[in-house]
Structures are given as C-alpha cells and as structure tokens.
Amino acid sequence: MELSDSDLIARVLLREDHHAFGELVKRHQSNVRALLRKLTGGNDTRADELAQDTFLRAYRSLGKFRGDAKFSTWLYRIAYNVFQSDVRAAKPSEPFDESVHAVPQPPATDAVDLQEDVATAMRALNDNERAAITLCYTTGMTHEEAAEVLQWPLGTVKTNILTAKKKLRRYLAPWKDRPLA
C-alpha cells in the first residue's frame, strides 16, 4: 500500500526517517526540477542544484509544514524562494538581446521548433513574469495558488501574466497562423 505524503511526512518528523523523505523526493523531484528549469531559463545544471537545495531546506523546515496547503505547493514556494535567493546572490544577468534571440520565421509546423522558440521567448521575460507564467501554465496552478507560492498579491500575479503574455505574443507572432501539432 502506498503511503500518502502526510504519512511520509509524519515518519520523517517522528523518526527522522531518511527513507520516507527519499520517497517524498522521488515523488516530487520531477515537478520541482521542471519548475526550476523554467525559472532559470533552461539552465538544467543550475536548476538541479537549486532543486537539491530546495529539498534540503524542505527537510530542515518540515516541522513548519501545517498541511493547510498541498505539500507540492509548499515545495514550490520553497523552490521559488531558493531561486530568488540565488538570483539576488548572482550577478545581474545580461539584458536580453533581441537581435541574438530573435525568434526565427517558422519553417515548418514542428512542435519541437515551436517549443524551442517558446523557451527562447521565455528567456526574454523578467524573473517575475517568467515565474508567474511558469506557475500558471507549466504547473497548472490557479492565479490564487500562484499568488500563495510567490507570496504576491493576486493583482500582481495577474499583472505579470498580462505583461508576459503581451511580450510572448509579440515574440511568437510568426507561429500564430501555423497549426499546432
């Protein structure tokens, strides 16, 4: 019988059970790493380091998890905080150069090419816009859930999504009249 997240958390808290925590990591690693890969603009190595830090922080503060939100939402919030700390500690990233990252004219209706262009366009967004779009579209969260993870007012989430979509619409315009695979 598969134990629920709550059961595993209880085991970790009561017995410092590393196996139980390992099971939690196995269950959620893909989503947390995917979120961080998007937030870092596709830097898989950095994303995985941040994901590792996320789970370590989660382990240390598991006693503070009250269960009023889903465990995954709580993890996403830690992941976002870890990402934010890393951004603050890092040097400011180079400004996006549209001439370098210009979205090419779509040569074919290839979904892979489209996703590559979406990834490139996502890098054009600022960190806040990328975070809002990623949470609401990649993880499928509602605006309210995203606001909880980001610890922003709901209006800020909506504003960032609107501005992000405006930019993305412009960058991805060449794909608009092509049928999606």
Next chain:
Amino acid sequence: MNQQPDNDWLDNVLKDEPRYIDDDGFTARVLATLPAKRQRRWIRPVIIGLASLAGIAIAFSVSPPAELVKQSLAWTYYGIPLVPVALGLALLGVSIKAATDEQ
C-alpha cells in the same frame, strides 16, 4: 480587438505537456546531503538496561537461589557482590548495544 482567439492560441502554446524528468540519481544526491540523525535516543537503551537490572533483582529476590548462586553472591570486593554486579553490567552493555544497533 480579436483578443480572445489571440489568447486561446497563446494559452495552447504555453500549456505544453509536462515531461517527466527521470530521477537519475537525484534523490540519492539529496539524501546524501541530509543532516545525520540526532543521537538523542540514548534514553531507550538506558530504559531497557534499567528494566533488565530490575528484572534480575526481582528474580533473585523471589526465587530461592541455588547453591552456586549463593556462593557466587558471597564473592565480594570491599562489600560489593562481584557476580551480580558483573552480570548486571554485562546485561546493560548487551542491551545498549542491541538498542543502538537497531536504530
């Protein structure tokens, strides 16, 4: 103007299928960084040991000891009965070892 179909198109593009990322040793790396378990469970072997000693004491007090036991009880060092103390210490040691190995 024509904002809704524009939004639908972009929404469809952004809602890409989530792809599962293989663990590929990630969980093992996380577990390797976890802090070691705190060594605060010394109380368990102590309780087991004390309970064992109490059991021995009760057994000696309620059953008529055999001659050998009588003699061994007579071996003392400055008034300390050697055999019961040695047995008690040995049992305590075994209990502690068993309890700590289990963790």
